[in-house]
Amino acid sequence: MNARLDETEIVVVSDGTGETAAALVRAAMAQFNHPWHLRIFGGVRHASQLRRPVDQAARTGALMFYTLVDPDVARALKEAAGPRGIPIADLLEPVMGQISGHLSAEPMREPGILHGFTDDYFQRVEAVEFAVRHDDGANLRTLFQADLVLTGPSRTSKTPLSMYLAQRGLKTGNVPLVPGIEPPSELFEIDPAKVIGLVAQPEALETVRRARVHRLGRVPYSSYVEAEAVEQELDRARRLYRERGWRAIDITGRAVEENAARILEGLE
Numbered sequence: 001m002n003a004r005l006d007e008t009e010i011v012v013v014s015d016g017t018g019e020t021a022a023a024l025v026r027a028a029m030a031q032f033n034h035p036w037h038l039r040i041f042g043g044v045r046h047a048s049q050l051r052r053p054v055d056q057a058a059r060t061g062a063l064m065f066y067t068l069v070d071p072d073v074a075r076a077l078k079e080a081a082g083p084r085g086i087p088i089a090d091l092l093e094p095v096m097g098q099i100s101g102h103l104s105a106e107p108m109r110e111p112g113i114l115h116g117f118t119d120d121y122f123q124r125v126e127a128v129e130f131a132v133r134h135d136d137g138a139n140l141r142t143l144f145q146a147d148l149v150l151t152g153p154s155r156t157s158k159t160p161l162s163m164y165l166a167q168r169g170l171k172t173g174n175v176p177l178v179p180g181i182e183p184p185s186e187l188f189e190i191d192p193a194k195v196i197g198l199v200a201q202p203e204a205l206e207t208v209r210r211a212r213v214h215r216l217g218r219v220p221y222s223s224y225v226e227a228e229a230v231e232q233e234l235d236r237a238r239r240l241y242r243e244r245g246w247r248a249i250d251i252t253g254r255a256v257e258e259n260a261a262r263i264l265e266g267l268e
Contacts (some may be wrong), residue, residue, distance in 0.1 A: 008036040009062035012075060015111035018042040019167065021067045021091050023246070030255040044068065045111050047076035058084040065090040069109040122170045131166035134173030135159055140186040143173050148263070149190050150174040151183070151246075152198030153233045154220065155208045160256045165263065177221065177237055188244070196263055197241035201252040202231040213263045 012021045014171070018040035029036055039062070041053040054077070057064045064086050068074040073092065081088045096107050127147075133139050135148065136159065143149060147170040150158045158174035165172040175187050189193070200208075209225045223229030241248045247266055251259050 005211040008033055008034060009058045009060045010036060011053055011062045011064045012038065012040045013044050013050070013064065013066040013068065014040070014042050015045050015068050015073070016042060018067070019238045019251065021065050024091060025065060026255075027180045027257065030257070034200050037097055044073065045070070047073055047145065050077050050080055051084070052087065054076050054084065057081065059093045061073065062086070064088045065091050069096075069107065069111055071109070088229060090196050124268075127166040127169050128163070128173045130171040131162045131173070135162060137175045137184065139173075140175075143175070143186050144189060146171050146173040146190070146194065148172045148267075149187065149195045150198055151177055151187060151195060153205070153230075153237055154224070155205060155212060156198035156200050157251045157256065158198060161251075161260055161263070164256050168260070168264070177233070177240070179221065179229070179233055179236075185238070195244070195246040196266075197237060197246045198250045199234050199241075199248055202227065202234055204252045205234065206230050214268050 010025055012018045012025060014021055022038060025038060036166075039056060041056075044053070045052065050073070053064070055056065056062065058239070064081060066074065066077055066088065068090075069092065072183055074093070078088060097227060100107060109163065130150065134143060148165060150161055151174065152158055154176060162172040162176060170181050177183060206225060206227055209230070213225055219225065226259045240246075249259060249262055254262075
């Protein structure tokens with residue numbers, strides 16, 4: 001995917017999956033009202049694997065973060081990035097240094113140890129694959145296998161939340177609510193405790209939709225960005241959630257991580 005000209009690219013280099021660094025970057029970037037996108041280079045265990053991420057960062061003027069426990073590989077990355085003017089920061093070593101000093105012990109420095117091939121790892125992989133297969137109402141015949149199903153009008157953060165929850169190991173599907181079209185019967189067959197209805201404040205949703213239309217150059221349906229129609233969509237969604245006994249979450253003004261936490265709190 002090509003980056004927009006006004007976007008900042010952030011490159012993460014990791015000897016594991018890159019998930020730890022990516023989560024920290026997302027948390028930090030949530031504090032900035034600036035377009036950005038993330039590119040992850042995982043499984044980097046040798047200096048010979050550094051060329052691609054360094055070339056990418058140099059080409060796009062990216063900011064680079066890394067989590068590399070092998071000091072030789074970390075040193076090689078800094079030496080490669082420095083002459084090319086790539087701003088770079090180590091996310092792991094300062095923390096390990098503090099812990100090492102406190103415990104008077106040296107770290108094992110085993111690459112990828114956090115995301116080893118444990119049962120939890122395979123569960124998360126399976127959940128992510130499920131979320132991809134069941135995005136935007138796809139593969140409804142197997143939706144019953146989901147741990148969670150998100151539903152809601154267009155642009156209520158269904159896909160980002162599905163993928164985030166999948167990273168936590170929950171098989172999550174999502175089903176859109178489209179004006180003039182009845183929700184699929186498969187949605188009504190799911191245990192109501194597993195279904196989360198998403199809504200947003202009308203003005204916020206209208207703003208997000210207008211941005212999407214500007215980006216795509218077209219509207220998915222005629223009333224997509226009309227203020228009155230948007231409000232009616234949300235009213236119908238809320239009414240459906242009440243009738244079906246589905247828990248509703250207003251996603252307005254909160255990051256994906258915050259809304260996911262609210263969803264997970266309701267499952268405890």
